[in-house]
Amino acid sequence: MAIKEIHKVAVIGSGSMGHQIAMLCSLGGFETHIQDLEQDALNQAKEQLEKHMNKWIQKEKITEIKKDEAFARLHMTTSLEDAVRNADLVIEAVVEKLDVKREVFSKLDGLVPEHTILATNSSTIVNSKLAEFTTRPDRVLNMHFFYPPLVMDCVEVVMSEQTSKETAQTALEFCDRIGRTGVLLEKEIYGFIANRLLFAISKEALYLYEEGYADFKDIDLITKKALKHPIGPFELMDLSGIDVGYYGNMQLYQETGDPKDKPAKSVEDKVKAGNLGRKTGKGWYDYT
The missing domain is CATH 1.10.1040.10 (N-(1-d-carboxylethyl)-l-norvaline Dehydrogenase; domain 2)
Incomplete structure (x- = not known):
């Protein structure tokens, strides 16, 4: 999949990483959906993003118009099905527990289109441990953003032995589109670099x-x-x-x-x- 084919992005988990990753995607021009199990968590995420963007306006890093456009592209829901429907890229940012992530990836695999890339933001869990719970190991990889994503300019893009070069290249191009430096790791290792x-x-x-x-x-x-x-x-x-x-x-x-x-x-x-x-x-x- 080429970068021009990514139109809709879904971020699973609205915590400290998830909501900022989602805002980066929206600022990059992508229709973006954030999903979380709790509406309160989504409300808090929106409140935090409003504060961040208002600070950016004060610092003249963004205009009021650009902020409004970004929020117009950003959608929040408690429904996993709604969030990932027709998504081209899904970035999982839930708790750093293997069993939880495996359950999420298994569900995602049955909900998203065949072409969809499934990425985990995990900072330690290699993607092959999640890919085995899907039918698309060639389209699974790590996209490890650093905290806080709205500030830190680096994403570790990690391939497993089964991740296709096309998937990795698409992820790297996507990082560029959202203003982040993607760095490729061609082999998995615990904790990355x-x-x-x-x-x-x-x-x-x-x-x-x-x-x-x-x-x-x-x-x-x-x-x-x-x-x-x-x-x-x-x-x-x-x-x-x-x-x-x-x-x-x-x-x-x-x-x-x-x-x-x-x-x-x-x-x-x-x-x-x-x-x-x-x-x-x-x-x-x-x-x-």
């Missing part, structure tokens, strides 16, 4: 903290001052969601059985307490 680098830093930071070498705030400070990172590893966990990293680690541990791949105890404690970072008001830091 960026997150594997971040995982290594995060894992070492958690080790140093839990072993009492330094407070997490000081580890963040050293990372920013000495290594010139814009934010520290603990601040980054709060920004992206502590639960996202936790579920990613759990998925890896289930695959390898290696105790070293289990989430750190301090991370597990925060997930159990519901302190997931900025989105809950408290994580490593307090945002209340």
Whole structure:
């Protein structure tokens, strides 16, 4: 499928990633539908997008007319069937749990046209684990956007052994159309590129903290001052969601059985307490 054949896009999940990915698609000129199980979640997504676009207007990144046109192309629904009907590209952005994503892909495969590309925004789960629950493994791939998608200019486009070159090329061209730099990974690997680098830093930071070498705030400070990172590893966990990293680690541990791949105890404690970072008001830091 060539990029000129993509007209309608559906994004499944209206959370912190999903609603911003959908807005990028709409701003890129595509008819875009966001689906979520909860109407309240969709209402919150619309409210957040209004705030983002109003800020863009203030900064003269977009005009009032362009904003109105984008919202006119953006549709929200709780019906999966309505969202994906006649969709040319579906981007899944639900919770980072393999069983949930497999259920979604299985449903999508039976609802969308034969030509439709199914993409997962997963930051850790390789698409071949989802493609096997469809009849179109050649049209399944990862399109991993980075948080927050309206700001971050990168999308990891990941092929499995069965993903066709045409599918990958279409995804890369689509990224260009929505103003994002698509980077192709021709082989699957857990965590892809960026997150594997971040995982290594995060894992070492958690080790140093839990072993009492330094407070997490000081580890963040050293990372920013000495290594010139814009934010520290603990601040980054709060920004992206502590639960996202936790579920990613759990998925890896289930695959390898290696105790070293289990989430750190301090991370597990925060997930159990519901302190997931900025989105809950408290994580490593307090945002209340």
